[in-house]
Amino acid sequence: MGGKPARTIKSSTVSKPSESIVKTPVDTKGLSVSKSKDLSEWYTQVIQKAELIDYPPIQGFMILRPNGYALWERIQTTFNAVLAEKGVHNAYFPLLIPDSFFKKEAEHAKGFAPELAYIKGTEQGQLLALRPTSETIIYDSFAKWIRSWRDLPMKLNQWCNVIRWEVKQTKPLLRTREFLWQEGHCAFATQQEARANMREMLQAYKKLIEQELAIPVLAGRKSTAEKFPGADMSMTVEALMPDGKALQMGTSHSLKQEFARSFNISFLDQQGVQQGIWPTSWGISTRLLGGLVMVHGDDKGLVIPPRMAKQQIVIVPILFDESKVQVLTQARALRDSLHPFSVVIDDREGYSPGWKFNEWEMKGVPVRVELGPKDLAKQQVVVIRRDTGVKEIVPLGNVKTYIETLLETIQHDLYAKAKHFLDSQIVTASSLKELQKGIKERKLVKVYMVDDPRVEKKLKDATDGATTRLIEEVTKEGVCVQTGEKTYTLAYWAKSY
Amino acid sequence: MGGKPARTIKSSTVSKPSESIVKTPVDTKGLSVSKSKDLSEWYTQVIQKAELIDYPPIQGFMILRPNGYALWERIQTTFNAVLAEKGVHNAYFPLLIPDSFFKKEAEHAKGFAPELAYIKGTEQGQLLALRPTSETIIYDSFAKWIRSWRDLPMKLNQWCNVIRWEVKQTKPLLRTREFLWQEGHCAFATQQEARANMREMLQAYKKLIEQELAIPVLAGRKSTAEKFPGADMSMTVEALMPDGKALQMGTSHSLKQEFARSFNISFLDQQGVQQGIWPTSWGISTRLLGGLVMVHGDDKGLVIPPRMAKQQIVIVPILFDESKVQVLTQARALRDSLHPFSVVIDDREGYSPGWKFNEWEMKGVPVRVELGPKDLAKQQVVVIRRDTGVKEIVPLGNVKTYIETLLETIQHDLYAKAKHFLDSQIVTASSLKELQKGIKERKLVKVYMVDDPRVEKKLKDATDGATTRLIEEVTKEGVCVQTGEKTYTLAYWAKSY
Numbered sequence: 001m002g003g004k005p006a007r008t009i010k011s012s013t014v015s016k017p018s019e020s021i022v023k024t025p026v027d028t029k030g031l032s033v034s035k036s037k038d039l040s041e042w043y044t045q046v047i048q049k050a051e052l053i054d055y056p057p058i059q060g061f062m063i064l065r066p067n068g069y070a071l072w073e074r075i076q077t078t079f080n081a082v083l084a085e086k087g088v089h090n091a092y093f094p095l096l097i098p099d100s101f102f103k104k105e106a107e108h109a110k111g112f113a114p115e116l117a118y119i120k121g122t123e124q125g126q127l128l129a130l131r132p133t134s135e136t137i138i139y140d141s142f143a144k145w146i147r148s149w150r151d152l153p154m155k156l157n158q159w160c161n162v163i164r165w166e167v168k169q170t171k172p173l174l175r176t177r178e179f180l181w182q183e184g185h186c187a188f189a190t191q192q193e194a195r196a197n198m199r200e201m202l203q204a205y206k207k208l209i210e211q212e213l214a215i216p217v218l219a220g221r222k223s224t225a226e227k228f229p230g231a232d233m234s235m236t237v238e239a240l241m242p243d244g245k246a247l248q249m250g251t252s253h254s255l256k257q258e259f260a261r262s263f264n265i266s267f268l269d270q271q272g273v274q275q276g277i278w279p280t281s282w283g284i285s286t287r288l289l290g291g292l293v294m295v296h297g298d299d300k301g302l303v304i305p306p307r308m309a310k311q312q313i314v315i316v317p318i319l320f321d322e323s324k325v326q327v328l329t330q331a332r333a334l335r336d337s338l339h340p341f342s343v344v345i346d347d348r349e350g351y352s353p354g355w356k357f358n359e360w361e362m363k364g365v366p367v368r369v370e371l372g373p374k375d376l377a378k379q380q381v382v383v384i385r386r387d388t389g390v391k392e393i394v395p396l397g398n399v400k401t402y403i404e405t406l407l408e409t410i411q412h413d414l415y416a417k418a419k420h421f422l423d424s425q426i427v428t429a430s431s432l433k434e435l436q437k438g439i440k441e442r443k444l445v446k447v448y449m450v451d452d453p454r455v456e457k458k459l460k461d462a463t464d465g466a467t468t469r470l471i472e473e474v475t476k477e478g479v480c481v482q483t484g485e486k487t488y489t490l491a492y493w494a495k496s497y
Numbered sequence: 498m499g500g501k502p503a504r505t506i507k508s509s510t511v512s513k514p515s516e517s518i519v520k521t522p523v524d525t526k527g528l529s530v531s532k533s534k535d536l537s538e539w540y541t542q543v544i545q546k547a548e549l550i551d552y553p554p555i556q557g558f559m560i561l562r563p564n565g566y567a568l569w570e571r572i573q574t575t576f577n578a579v580l581a582e583k584g585v586h587n588a589y590f591p592l593l594i595p596d597s598f599f600k601k602e603a604e605h606a607k608g609f610a611p612e613l614a615y616i617k618g619t620e621q622g623q624l625l626a627l628r629p630t631s632e633t634i635i636y637d638s639f640a641k642w643i644r645s646w647r648d649l650p651m652k653l654n655q656w657c658n659v660i661r662w663e664v665k666q667t668k669p670l671l672r673t674r675e676f677l678w679q680e681g682h683c684a685f686a687t688q689q690e691a692r693a694n695m696r697e698m699l700q701a702y703k704k705l706i707e708q709e710l711a712i713p714v715l716a717g718r719k720s721t722a723e724k725f726p727g728a729d730m731s732m733t734v735e736a737l738m739p740d741g742k743a744l745q746m747g748t749s750h751s752l753k754q755e756f757a758r759s760f761n762i763s764f765l766d767q768q769g770v771q772q773g774i775w776p777t778s779w780g781i782s783t784r785l786l787g788g789l790v791m792v793h794g795d796d797k798g799l800v801i802p803p804r805m806a807k808q809q810i811v812i813v814p815i816l817f818d819e820s821k822v823q824v825l826t827q828a829r830a831l832r833d834s835l836h837p838f839s840v841v842i843d844d845r846e847g848y849s850p851g852w853k854f855n856e857w858e859m860k861g862v863p864v865r866v867e868l869g870p871k872d873l874a875k876q877q878v879v880v881i882r883r884d885t886g887v888k889e890i891v892p893l894g895n896v897k898t899y900i901e902t903l904l905e906t907i908q909h910d911l912y913a914k915a916k917h918f919l920d921s922q923i924v925t926a927s928s929l930k931e932l933q934k935g936i937k938e939r940k941l942v943k944v945y946m947v948d949d950p951r952v953e954k955k956l957k958d959a960t961d962g963a964t965t966r967l968i969e970e971v972t973k974e975g976v977c978v979q980t981g982e983k984t985y986t987l988a989y990w991a992k993s994y
Contacts, residue, residue, distance in 0.1 A: 054638060056591045059620055063638060066586035066653070073587065089563035090570065094553045095592075095627075095658055095675055118617040119627075123556055130592075130616075141551060141560060156563070161592055161658065178592055 030358065034299045039243045043171075046293055050302040050363050053172045060170040060177035064286065067363065068173075070310040071289050072180060076159060078212055079182065079284070082204050088155040088184060093137050095161075099127040101136035104262040108135065111229020115164040117177075130163035135230065135255070135281055138185045139263035146277060148268045149189055153197070157184040173290030174247070174497050181285035187265065187277040191254070194278035195233070198254040201282040202235045205250035213288060214305040214415040215239050215295050216422050217249055218444075220470030223491060225453035228253045228281075238469045238492070240422045241294045244442025246469045246494040249291055252282035290497075295418050296387075302364030303387050305414050306407040313343045313403065314360045318353050318372030330396075331371050334381070337400055341407070361386060366410050367403055387414060426492075432462060432481050435493060439466045442495070448478030449491040455482045459493070466493050527855065531796045536740045540668075543790055547799040547860050550669045557667040557674035561783065564860065565670075567807040568786050569677060573656060575709055576679065576781070579701050585652040585681060590634050592658075596624040598633035601759040605632065608726020612661040614674075627660040632727065632752070632778055635682045636760035643774060645765045646686055650694070654681040670787030671744070671994050678782035684757070684774040686766065691775035692730070695751040698779040699732045702747035710785060711802040711912040712736050712792050713919050714746055715941075717967030720988060722950035725750045725778075735966045735989070737919045738791045741939025743966045743991040746788055749779035787994075792915050793884075799861030800884050802911050803904040810840045810900060811857045815850050815869030827893075828868050831878070834897055838904070858883060863907050864900055884911060923989075929959060929978050932990060936960045939992070945975030946988040952979045956990070963990050 031049065035042045047053045052068035055061075064072065083090070096119060102109045116129045131137070138156065146154060159182045170176050184201060188194040206219050217237040221227075227234035231253040238246045257276045269275045296303040306312055317331040328347060335343040344365075346356050353370070360368055370382040379396045383403065387410050394402045427443045429435040438445035449455060451471055459482050460467060468491040480487045528546065532539045544550045549565035552558075561569065580587070593616060599606045613626045628634070635653065643651060656679045667673050681698060685691040703716050714734040718724075724731035728750040735743045754773045766772045793800040803809050814828040825844060832840040841862075843853050850867070857865055867879040876893045880900065884907050891899045924940045926932040935942035946952060948968055956979050957964060965988040977984045 054641070056634060057595060057637060058591055058593055058623065058625065061591040061593065063591065064589040066588050069586075069588045072589075089566075091563050091566045092561040092569075092677060094555055094558040094560065095660070096555055096558065098554060120615040120617050126555065128555065137553060140554060144551070163592070180589060 030362075031299060031301065035242065035297060039241070039294070040171075042297075042299075043290075043294060046297050046301055046362075047172055047290075050293075052289065052293070052302070055172070060166060062172040062176050062178075064180070067310075068286075068289060071292065071304070071308055072286055074308050074310065075208070075212070075284070075288060076182075079204075079208060082208070083157055083184075086155070086200070086204070088157045088186075090158065091156045092158050092160065093131075093134050093141070095131055096128040097131050097134070097137045099129050101140065102129065104136065105230050105256075105259045108230035108259065112164075115166065117163050117165045131160075132162055132164045133281075133283075134158065134160075134162075134183055135185065135259070135279070136263070139260055139265055139279070142185075142187055142260070142277070142279075143263050143265045146187055146265055146267050149270050152189045152267060152277065153186055153193065155184070155186045155197075157182055171290075171497075173286055173293070175287075179286045181283050183281060183283045186280045187260070188280070189267070189269065189275065189277065191232075191257070191278045194254045194280050197280045198233065198235055198252045198282065201280070202237060202250070202252040205237050205252070205282070205284055208284075209237060209239070209249050209288065209291075210415065212305070212307045213292050214307075214411055214418065215249070215291055216415060216419040218422075218470060218492065220472050220492070222251070223451050223453075223456055223468045223471050225456045226468055228255075230255055230259045232256045236470050239291050239295065240425055240444055240494070241291070241497065242421070244425060244444070244495065246444065246492075246496040247287070247291050247294075248469070248496065249288060250282070250284040253280060255279040255281060296414055297364070298387075300358070300389075301362035303414070304364040304366060306366045306411045309364070309366050310342060311344050311363075311365050312341045312407060313338060313367045313369060314365045315343060315345045315369045315371060316353055316356050316360070317345065317347055318370060318375075319347065320373060323373035323376065327371060327373055327376055330376055334369070334371070334396070334399060338403065341403065367406060369399070369403075385410060429481065430479075432459070435459065435481055436463055439463045439493060439495065444469070445493045446472075446490055447481045447493060448487050449489060450480040450483055450485050450487045451489045451491070455480065456491075458482055463493060464495075466495050468492065469494050469496065527859075528796060528798065532739065532794060536738070536791070537668075539794075539796075540787075540791060543794050543798055543859075544669055544787075547790075549786065549790070549799070552669070557663055559669040559673050559675075561677070564807075565783075565786060568789065568801070568805055569783055571805050571807065572705070572709070572781070572785060573679075576701075576705060579705070580654055580681075583652070583697070583701070585654045585683070587655065588653045589655050589657065590628075590631050590638070592628055593625040594628050594631070594634045596626050598637065599626065601633065602727050602753075602756045605727035605756065609661075612663065614660050614662045628657075629659055629661045630778075630780075631655065631657075631659075631680055632682065632756070632776070633760070636757055636762060636776070639682075639684055639757070639774070639776075640760050640762045643684055643762055643764050646767050649686045649764060649774065650683055650690065652681070652683045652694075654679055668787075668994075670783055670790070672784075676783050678780050680778060680780045683777045684762065685777070686764070686772065686774065688729075688751070688754070688775045691751045691777050694777045695730065695732055695749045695779065698777070699734060699747070699749040702734050702749070702779070702781055705781075706734060706736070706746050706785065706788075707912065709802070709804045710789050711804075711908055711915065712746070712788055713912060713916040715919075715967060715989065717969050717989070719748070720948050720950075720953055720965045720968050722953045723965055725752075727752055727756045729753045733967050736788050736792065737922055737941055737991070738788070738994065739918070741922060741941070741992065743941065743989075743993040744784070744788050744791075745966070745993065746785055747779070747781040750777060752776040752778060793911055794861070795884075797855070797886075798859030800911070801861040801863060803863045803908045806861070806863050807839060808841050808860075808862050809838045809904060810835060810864045810866060811862045812840060812842045812866045812868060813850055813853050813857070814842065814844055815867060815872075816844065817870060820870035820873065824868060824870055824873055827873055831866070831868065831893070831896060835900065838900065854881075864903060866896070866900075882907060926978065927976075929956070932956065932978055933960055936963045936990060936992065941966070942990045943969075943987055944978045944990060945984050946986060947977040947980055947982050947984045948986045948988070952977065953988075955979055960990060961992075963992050965989065966991050966993065 031045045033041045051065045054063040119128045217239045219237050222234035233254045235252045237249045260279045317327045368384040384391045427438045428446045472490040528542045530538045548562045551560045616625045716734045719731035730751045732749045734746045757776045814824045865881040881888045925943045969987040
């Protein structure tokens with residue numbers, strides 16, 4: 001598909017609204033900064049101009065507008081099918097959790113205490129916190145529901161809001177005091193099964209993020225210093241943003257048996273012996289949408305991968321009074337023929353085609369189809385890819401097949417482009433100096449490192465607050481850049497969101 | 498379908514688990530009270546034994562277990578399709594709302610103040626409440642998003658949790674301090690459109706509740722005294738519970754234009770004149786599940802209407818060592834043939850068929866299929882309706898057609914039975930004395946009444962706290978039972994949940 005010259009389309013005034021689909025024009029003065037110049041400002045503008053989010057009058061919170069929420073619903077639908085297939089049942093536990101529950105497991109308490117928000121006043125002496133995560137309140141129920149080996153595994157999930165009173169600078173979708181997520185909580189009879197579940201769910205996240213969001217991720221375990229408060233082992237999927245910062249996209253944990261024991265969960269095994277359970281928990285959140293914006297967006301706005309798009313195709317009919325009826329009729333016939341793709345016709349009056357093009361580009365709709373009277377005469381349409389801007393003239397009879405392939409191509413290309421970037425940013429360092437240099441150059445730096453919090457702390461201090469994103473166990477021995485000890489663990493270092 | 502005598506099924510011990518579907522046996526000691534004897538205690542037992550809900554350690558809250566949440570998900574799926582068709586977009590607004598927002602509209606403030614829960618501490622001087630409903634925070638955004646007539650109508654909805662710190666006695670699903678709901682919020686250019694939307698959504702609720710939940714409802718407007726705080730007009734759908742108490746199943750409101758005006762929402766009309774908008778709001782909640790339990794359940798437990806059932810059919814194979822393989826093979830073939838109905842096979846070991854029957858009856862699965870070696874030999878199965886307990890022997894070749902019809906019949910019969918009860922409980926009273934008598938007899942009593950809060954208050958005091966459930970405007974003039982004035986408004990009085 002060669003880059004055809006852009007058509008000059010005259011602004012047209014049409015007489016009457018006929019089929020209005022979108023009534024609120026977005027603010028398409030366009031973006032005042034380019035993505036490469038100032039990613040942070042670009043991001044702030046795109047999420048608002050594409051109407052994904054807006055700011056409520058409460059610091060650190062966000063409003064998910066329909067365009068943003070639709071992306072989250074797409075993730076919910078896709079992932080609910082995965083959950084059903086894996087025998088995980090959806091449920092709902094209370095928003096409020098007794099503060100005493102957080103104190104039962106020391107690490108968990110320490111990890112979440114700074115971010116807890118509480119309800120005013122107490123109820124029968126209970127101090128109640130808003131859930132930052134629900135392990136504790138769910139374990140309280142597990143203790144009642146789990147009696148024997150027959151009750152295991154128990155696999156529950158909930159889609160809900162959580163509150164974490166962030167003290168760091170907040171940023172919509174990436175770090176907010178309230179966000180939406182799913183949290184899965186399972187109980188197993190053996191550590192082996194728990195570990196397998198942790199890995200299985202991490203793989204499910206990787207698949208979802210790579211295949212649907214078209215974002216390549218690195219999967220691995222968290223270092224001892226970075227693991228979830230209360231976890232025995234934590235795994236993570238990490239994506240790389242265009243500024244070289246890593247974004248944690250999802251985590252999966254195998255929790256300490258003592259965590260469950262502190263809630264008195266136990267079961268009678270097949271030999272009639274009382275045993276402790278092995279819990280797991282795993283979650284993804286609306287943060288994924290922030291990653292999607294940053295990875296795929298460009299200077300025209302949002303770019304939504306076709307599999308994530310609620311509206312995959314927009315048809316913009318070029319309307320003149322004399323041919324309006326014929327063009328609209330053809331546009332509607334085309335829309336109907338494109339089933340089951342989701343298609344909108346933008347026939348709003350009072351806006352020029354060029355203005356509409358800008359708006360749909362800002363919103364990131366993957367494919368635009370232009371259809372004017374001249375196209376009608378030639379029985380053709382112009383098809384424009386959102387990701388590359390490439391235009392192609394396509395005979396009307398071939399449009400469906402053409403677009404079908406094109407949507408797959410776009411999905412594939414977005415992933416490939418992001419994968420190429422990710423791969424190009426990973427560098428290996430064999431000394432502290434090289435690690436520091438890599439971090440300074442905003443790379444994802446791979447180093448041999450002993451997985452010890454004290455060692456990691458020293459490196460963190462030496463790299464201006466970069467963190468290990470994940471740990472890879474390798475078979476080839478190496479030398480720890482901090483201690484000089486021999487080790488089989490590789491750490492990926494980066495700045496992060 | 499005649500009432501065949503119950504088969505005597507021997508308890509069987511099978512060797513090994515083969516296809517376990519449900520691992521946690523419910524507590525099927527059975528219900529210790531009958532529904533007709535003590536509805537309240539029966540309800541409390543059923544919702545727990547059918548594993549719809551459980552009690553968390555926080556007063557007035559509830560846990561929606563997978564069986565309960567699945568019913569809510571069914572409502573979400575069905576209603577999301579309705580919303581999409583009506584051009585309503587899902588979104589998500591913050592859980593926390595500045596207290597000052599509630600003070601902007603006097604009636605709204607007065608209505609919700611007693612139930613507000615607050616976050617400890619303030620943020621930049623803001624006192625923050627947990628949402629009891631989201632008109633205020635959404636109107637704050639409407640003021641930003643609505644500029645001209647082109648932006649109207651604006652139709653948003655959110656599925657979320659809400660917190661109302663009830664002081665009355667709580668009861669799971671019916672009255673809890675946290676519940677799940679959907680709240681739709683729209684803005685229109687004219688009062689006429691807003692009123693039409695209010696009525697349209699009420700009808701959508703009526704259809705959902707009658708056709709899916711098989712619960713007949715009365716639809717009408719709320720009296721002036723009972724309308725939503727801040728509404729210009731409120732409409733309601735009301736169902737009648739077996740104890741003669743009404744249950745409000747959903748409400749739809751046309752709000753005062755001043756409510757929107759207090760948030761500075763206005764738009765430029767087509768003539769360029771600044772106008773106020775007309776808002777509506779409407780909602781249904783997890784309370785619907787409580788109604789479903791009470792209306793359809795019986796002394797064996799829950800009865801789920803087929804359209805609401807996640808599991809519509811359970812096959813219980815009668816397993817003996819010598820014929821186990823053949824029976825299970827046939828059971829699986831039968832399950833596959835019953836697609837797209839949702840079927841589970843209960844082949845758990847260590848439980849007798851009779852024990853399993855009790856459990857599935859407690860859970861309310863609409864149809865049970867029994868299949869043993871003798872049935873296999875005769876190429877037949879036994880099909881049992883959950884609602885009536887009627888058994889029928891059906892040739893294997895006819896099972897799908899038979900069950901298809903049966904599920905429709907059950908859905909229809911459940912509605913018809915409930916409708917018959919509702920109709921039989923409505924009485925007309927033409928004096929205060931008759932009204933008092935009707936209320937004492939736990940009827941839904943229809944009386945002529947002037948729609949005036951002072952009049953209503955007197956009647957409320959005279960009827961031991963009964964309330965008007967809805968108001969019907971009629972063409973036939975009558976005499977108010979309180980004032981003796983002539984009036985065209987009929988009020989339906991009842992005790993309520």
